[in-house]
Amino acid sequence: MTTINKSPTQTIKTRFWEEEANPDNPFAEEACFCAGYDVYGDLLGKISWFEYLYLQIKGEKISPSNAELFENLAISLANPGPRDQSVRAAMSAGVGGSTPASAIMAALAVGAGQYNGARELFLASKMWESNRQDLELWTSNLRDFPKKGKRQDIWPEMEHPPGFDTYGTQCPKPVQQILDCLCDHTEKNSALRWLKTNQPALQEAARHPISKIAVAAAAMKDLDFTPEEAEMLYLMLRLPGVIAHTLERNDFGWREHPFPRDGINLLPLEMKDSKTI
Amino acid sequence: MDKENYLENFEEKWNTHLGAWHPGVGVTLRGRDLFTSKKLKKSGWLGQILFSLTGRNFKSKHIKLFSEMWRLSTSYPDPRIWNNQVATLTGTARSTPYLGVGGAIAVSQAEIYGGRPFVRCFDFLLRAKKEIKLNNTPLIKIIEKELRETKQEYGYSRIYGFGRPLVTGDERIKPIRKLLKKHKSDSYVELAFRIEKIVQKKPYHLQMNVAALLSAYAADQELTVRQFSTLMTLCFTAGFLACYQDASEHQEGSFFPIRCESITPMKKNCIRKVW
Numbered sequence: 127m128t129t130i131n132k133s134p135t136q137t138i139k140t141r142f143w144e145e146e147a148n149p150d151n152p153f154a155e156e157a158c159f160c161a162g163y164d165v166y167g168d169l170l171g172k173i174s175w176f177e178y179l180y181l182q183i184k185g186e187k188i189s190p191s192n193a194e195l196f197e198n199l200a201i202s203l204a205n206p207g208p209r210d211q212s213v214r215a216a217m218s219a220g221v222g223g224s225t226p227a228s229a230i231m232a233a234l235a236v237g238a239g240q241y242n243g244a245r246e247l248f249l250a251s252k253m254w255e256s257n258r259q260d261l262e263l264w265t266s267n268l269r270d271f272p273k274k275g276k277r278q279d280i281w282p283e284m285e286h287p288p289g290f291d292t293y294g295t296q297c298p299k300p301v302q303q304i305l306d307c308l309c310d311h312t313e314k315n316s317a318l319r320w321l322k323t324n325q326p327a328l329q330e331a332a333r334h335p336i337s338k339i340a341v342a343a344a345a346m347k348d349l350d351f352t353p354e355e356a357e358m359l360y361l362m363l364r365l366p367g368v369i370a371h372t373l374e375r376n377d378f379g380w381r382e383h384p385f386p387r388d389g390i391n392l393l394p395l396e397m398k399d400s401k402t403i
Numbered sequence: 404m405d406k407e408n409y410l411e412n413f414e415e416k417w418n419t420h421l422g423a424w425h426p427g428v429g430v431t432l433r434g435r436d437l438f439t440s441k442k443l444k445k446s447g448w449l450g451q452i453l454f455s456l457t458g459r460n461f462k463s464k465h466i467k468l469f470s471e472m473w474r475l476s477t478s479y480p481d482p483r484i485w486n487n488q489v490a491t492l493t494g495t496a497r498s499t500p501y502l503g504v505g506g507a508i509a510v511s512q513a514e515i516y517g518g519r520p521f522v523r524c525f526d527f528l529l530r531a532k533k534e535i536k537l538n539n540t541p542l543i544k545i546i547e548k549e550l551r552e553t554k555q556e557y558g559y560s561r562i563y564g565f566g567r568p569l570v571t572g573d574e575r576i577k578p579i580r581k582l583l584k585k586h587k588s589d590s591y592v593e594l595a596f597r598i599e600k601i602v603q604k605k606p607y608h609l610q611m612n613v614a615a616l617l618s619a620y621a622a623d624q625e626l627t628v629r630q631f632s633t634l635m636t637l638c639f640t641a642g643f644l645a646c647y648q649d650a651s652e653h654q655e656g657s658f659f660p661i662r663c664e665s666i667t668p669m670k671k672n673c674i675r676k677v678w
């Protein structure tokens with residue numbers, strides 16, 4: 127017996143999670159329930175990872191076709207590649223032998239941003255909320271971009287329309303392949319199919335090709351994820367590649383990692399105040 | 404387990420000497436009023452951190468020396484340095500500075516620089532001095548033993564605080580040596596210089612790096628290894644802030660972009676096949 131009997135005064139309110147305590151230890155669980163289902167006595171062994179993830183976020187079962195869509199979306203996001211900024215940040219950790227958690231923290235910090243990051247996906251998802259499947263609304267908002275916000279916030283102003291590739295000249299083949307594949311897992315009136323049909327008009331209005339973010343935002347819409355849910359999921363779903371590339375860096379070490387020795391070009395300073403030197 | 408260690412004992416109360424916010428009234432820090440204490444005001448921000456960690460007052464000259472050593476040695480504004488890269492990439496990817504600095508601090512607890520060398524060097528200096536004091540062991544023997552034991556434990560021989568990746572020699576040693584010129588002959592700083600004299604020569608050829616002096620000085624100020632490890636989490640932040648801000652003022656995504664052909668796969672693992 128390791129405990130003293132006592133009732134709690136601090137509580138955590140939750141929509142979907144419940145725990146039954148071990149009779150001998152109120153700090154050890156005897157059973158856990160997710161949206162009413164016994165996780166370790168019922169779900170474990172029956173449920174797929176994506177079904178469980180959806181259950182936790184939405185509190186309900188995902189349909190089989192949506193589970194396939196979710197899984198294929200996750201595969202398409204799973205490895206952004208070693209050229210992606212978030213993966214590079216994690217590799218910086220791997221190169222120096224930093225802790226594993228720090229590599230993931232670094233990837234999340236960078237991958238949270240508005241250039242190919244989770245915040246860009248959030249904003250693209252918000253556009254789906256406001257524009258729905260109204261092509262005129264989409265194209266006029268894209269042509270009017272950027273609209274200056276009235277107030278400053280922790281996020282800087284977007285410098286390109288969310289979901290569009292700021293440096294692209296044409297839609298990269300993998301993005302098209304992802305869009306085609308995910309469309310096969312959706313109904314006729316889905317956001318993904320709408321995106322595919324109207325891709326040329328959207329790209330012309332934005333003056334840029336669509337990026338993976340546009341496809342991900344449409345997929346998240348079809349899975350009924352809110353922009354906030356989409357943003358958090360995106361952060362997590364890109365981590366497998368982060369892990370793989372970081373582990374590889376651990377093996378290769380710093381000698382095999384790029385370090386542009388002559389890469390800094392120090393520009394002459396404009397002296398704004400000669401007294402402050 | 405003893406009843407006093409049951410988790411229930413801590414469910415409602417966090418017992419601490421550290422301090423608290425008293426909503427609407429004020430803040431106490433180790434018995435001092437944060438807003439009115441003359442000692443806290445005099446100590447400045449870094450002195451307050453040292454007081455928070457240790458519960459001890461530090462003289463102004465020692466606080467200034469910690470600050471100056473950090474300014475010189477761990478605040479480089481170069482975006483290529485591995486931990487600075489995290490802050491830089493955060494800026495170029497248009498994420499927030501809080502995230503960037505947090506991620507960069509985490510990465511700074513690395514094997515070949517930063518957090519781990521700080522702790523291991525500090526620990527080695529303490530053990531070395533203890534061994535000399537208790538058993539009068541010659542320093543060369545202590546160094547040889549450390550090299551043997553690190554080889555067994557880590558798979559490589561190392562005297563942390565000596566040797567450096569990317570470059571031989573440490574440009575920071577000269578200016579920091581000047582700051583520490585008044586160190587005592589029985590100090591950890593002096594011990595670090597004595598170690599350097601030995602490992603500079605054959606067969607080691609190792610130059611002191613700044614971790615040795617940062618660790619030695621902190622040991623002379625009687626920080627524990629854990630207090631020192633905690634303190635040093637902040638030391639690189641000046642460089643992080645600068646690199647983040649600079650990248651955020653450049654075009655988005657423009658920090659050394661990498662083209663596809665830069666990826667060079669190992670052929671034997673990457674033969675094309677179908678699933």
